[in-house]
Structures are given as structure tokens and as C-alpha cells.
Amino acid sequence: MKQTLNIGLVGYGFMGRTHSNAFRQAPRFFDVPYEPVLKAVCARNADRVTSFASNWGYESIETDWRALVDRKDIDLIDIASPNDTHADIASAAARGGKMVMCEKPLGRNAGEAEKMVTAVESARVPNSVWYNYRRVPAVTLLKHLIDEGRLGRIFHYRAQFLQDWTISKDLPQGGEGLWRLDAAVAGSGVTGDLLAHCIDTALWLNGSIADVTATTETFIKERKHTLTGRVEPVGIDDASAFLGRFQNGSLALFEATRYARGHKALYTLEINGEHASAHWDLHDLHRLQWFDHRDEGQLRGWRSVHITDGDHPYMKHWWVPGLQIGYEHTFIHQFAEFLQAAAQGKALAPTFRDALATDYVTDAVLKSAKSGRWESVAMAQQAGAA
Numbered sequence: 001m002k003q004t005l006n007i008g009l010v011g012y013g014f015m016g017r018t019h020s021n022a023f024r025q026a027p028r029f030f031d032v033p034y035e036p037v038l039k040a041v042c043a044r045n046a047d048r049v050t051s052f053a054s055n056w057g058y059e060s061i062e063t064d065w066r067a068l069v070d071r072k073d074i075d076l077i078d079i080a081s082p083n084d085t086h087a088d089i090a091s092a093a094a095r096g097g098k099m100v101m102c103e104k105p106l107g108r109n110a111g112e113a114e115k116m117v118t119a120v121e122s123a124r125v126p127n128s129v130w131y132n133y134r135r136v137p138a139v140t141l142l143k144h145l146i147d148e149g150r151l152g153r154i155f156h157y158r159a160q161f162l163q164d165w166t167i168s169k170d171l172p173q174g175g176e177g178l179w180r181l182d183a184a185v186a187g188s189g190v191t192g193d194l195l196a197h198c199i200d201t202a203l204w205l206n207g208s209i210a211d212v213t214a215t216t217e218t219f220i221k222e223r224k225h226t227l228t229g230r231v232e233p234v235g236i237d238d239a240s241a242f243l244g245r246f247q248n249g250s251l252a253l254f255e256a257t258r259y260a261r262g263h264k265a266l267y268t269l270e271i272n273g274e275h276a277s278a279h280w281d282l283h284d285l286h287r288l289q290w291f292d293h294r295d296e297g298q299l300r301g302w303r304s305v306h307i308t309d310g311d312h313p314y315m316k317h318w319w320v321p322g323l324q325i326g327y328e329h330t331f332i333h334q335f336a337e338f339l340q341a342a343a344q345g346k347a348l349a350p351t352f353r354d355a356l357a358t359d360y361v362t363d364a365v366l367k368s369a370k371s372g373r374w375e376s377v378a379m380a381q382q383a384g385a386a
Ligand SMILES: NC(=O)c1ccc[n+]([C@@H]2O[C@H](COP(=O)([O-])OP(=O)(O)OC[C@H]3O[C@@H](n4cnc5c(N)ncnc54)[C@H](O)[C@@H]3O)[C@@H](O)[C@H]2O)c1
Pocket: 010, 011, 012, 013, 014, 015, 016, 042, 043, 044, 045, 065, 080, 081, 082, 083, 085, 103, 104, 105, 130, 131, 132, 176, 177, 193
């Protein structure tokens, strides 16, 4: 019999569902050392959280995260609630000796994230942040190819995350479903929300970013606030773009916006090296576009690798070659690996400390957008996560 691991989830929204699915699926498809138990789910509305609990099979509910964190029968606190709740919940959970998984961005700013790192590291509890795109099989394969040196010296890394859902000036800010438009809750706009994903993947694939020069724009300056009913200034960035330099000498070009009409969640990245280039696109997430200059001349060209074979990362755990997987699987991969690492006393990247590195970059981006100057990025010391 496997040891049970009792999970307490905070938040039943978008991420609450992806995580609950991961808790259910990971032990069915991966050899994990624990049997996860969906012990309790917490959110403020008792009726809605009860209905969520019954749909997913949680044994109990809480309406105050403090009560959840205080429970002796919970081993792991998983934070899938808005950004302004992350620091208090994670710190209290760590103090209580619980494992902590937290949604991104880690903190609303690096100062908040630093305190969270201190909390989990001084309590020595397993911790991880759900930067799930690292575990798209095509992206993981790209990491292997880069680490093998197949691209040679890297010259360029560029990434974009494009959406269009806030273009209407009639959209209010704040409250349920719209907390991302409220700077007090979200910390920042697309910089912490979308660009953070691009930055986390980039730091993992191509190493630290040394400095940045950025610009941000808030296209709609005032919106009605759902909670106060008043028209209030908008404090978030609607669009954010930066140019930067990686420590390895390559150049960075990043852009995120919620004003790119027609794009719903278009995350793309490209890396150009001396020998080879690779391109990945979230809308075609099971493919890696690959160009190798060392290929035979007449047939040299971009190839589209369908990532479904058993020797591709993660794919032996799924169906048969030729059949692809999707977005939800990235969370299953991360949770399965978190359990494996925790049982062996190992850290699982991205740890809180790894995620702090992203907050340092987003802080520098926002600082540069204000100052109009190049800004250097603070460095998070590496904690040696797997
Ligand atoms: N990894 C990813 O790709 C990804 C994608 C989307 C969101 N996120 C992150 O996940 C987090 C949640 O985002 P979401 O899209 O699921 O939001 P959401 O609005 O869909 O859900 C938020 C949930 O938190 C609950 N909640 C709010 N305040 C609470 C409180 N004080 N106590 C308990 N519960 C509370 C709400 O009731 C709701 O159930 C955010 O930090 C966001 O940045 C990550």
C-alpha cells in the first residue's frame, strides 16, 4: 500500500480544475510513491465550493484558507487562488510544515516572493511553482537538445504571449473573474501574468537574463471597479515588451499583450543558435519546429517534429505513437514529478527560488518601463533543483 498524501486545494477556478485533474490522473499514468487524497478544497463561497468538491470528489470543504492550513490532516497545500493570496497562504502552510505548491507568479513582486522563498526554505518543506509550460513534451525536448549543445552558441531568444480579451473599454476591473485587471490583487498586468510564463521558460532553456529595457502601455486608463462600483484608474499594464541580454551573450526579445485582436492564448518561442534553430507554438503544442544547418544541403529545411513517440519526453506514459496529448497533461507531469522528488527528499524545479528569478526579471521590466533606462536584473541564487 502506498502512503497517502492528503491535499488541501485553495481556489476552484481555472487552475483549481487543472490541478484537481492532475491529482486524479498522475497516479493512474505515472509510477508515483504516494496515493494522493483530495482531502479538502477551500474558497469563500460555501455553495459553490461544495458543488466543486462533489464534482471532483473532495472529501470536505473550508471557506477560510486559514482553517485549511491549520488542519492536521492535510499534508500538501496547493494554491490556485489570485496573486494577492499567494504569500500569506504559502508562508502559513510552510510554517505548519506542509508541502506547498503555488500558482504563478510567485509573488505580486520580488519582495513578496523573497519572503515566500525564506518561508519554505527555513521550514525545509518541498515546494514548487506551477510554471507548467516547462512540461510540454516539445518544450522539454527542446531543453534536452539545447543541453546537448545541438544549437551551438545561442544568438537570439524571442517569445510572445498574445491575448485579446480586455480590448473592450466597458469591461470592469476587479472582483471575480476580473481580478487580473486590478493591480492591487494581480501585482501587475500582462508582465506578471503572461510575460512571466515566457520568462520562466526562457530562464530554464537559455539561462539568466542580465539586463532589460522595456516599455509598457495601459490602453484603457479608467474602468469601473466591480467591488466599489466607481470608475477608477487602471493600475495594470495592458501590454509589455522588452529587449534584454542573457548572461550567455544572446539577445532577448519579449512581448505580451491582451490587445492583439484574434489571439486568445498564443504563446510562441524561438531560439536561434549557431547550428540550429527551434520554434514552438502553444496552438500546436505537440510539435517542435526544428532547423539544422548541418543537414544535407538540398534537403535542408525546417522540419515539424510530431512529439508523440515513446522516446519523446513523457510520451511513453500516454497512448501509442502518433497520438498527441494537450494542455492539461503539463500539470499532470509536474505533479507526478513533484511526488517523486518529494519522496526522495529532492527539490523539484521550478522551486519557489527558481520562480523568484522570474519575479526579479518582471520587476526589472516594470522598473525600466518607468525609468526609460536599461535596468539590471537581480539574481536569485540557484538552489540546485532537479
Ligand atoms: N499556470 C498557468 O498557466 C496559469 C493559468 C491561469 C492562472 N494561473 C494562476 O493561477 C492563479 C488562479 O488563477 P485562475 O485563473 O484559476 O483564477 P480564477 O479566478 O479562475 O479562480 C480563482 C479562485 O480563487 C478563489 N479565491 C479568491 N480569493 C480567495 C481567498 N481569499 N480564499 C480562498 N479562495 C479564494 C476564487 O473563489 C476562485 O475559485 C493565479 O495566481 C493565476 O496567475 C496560472
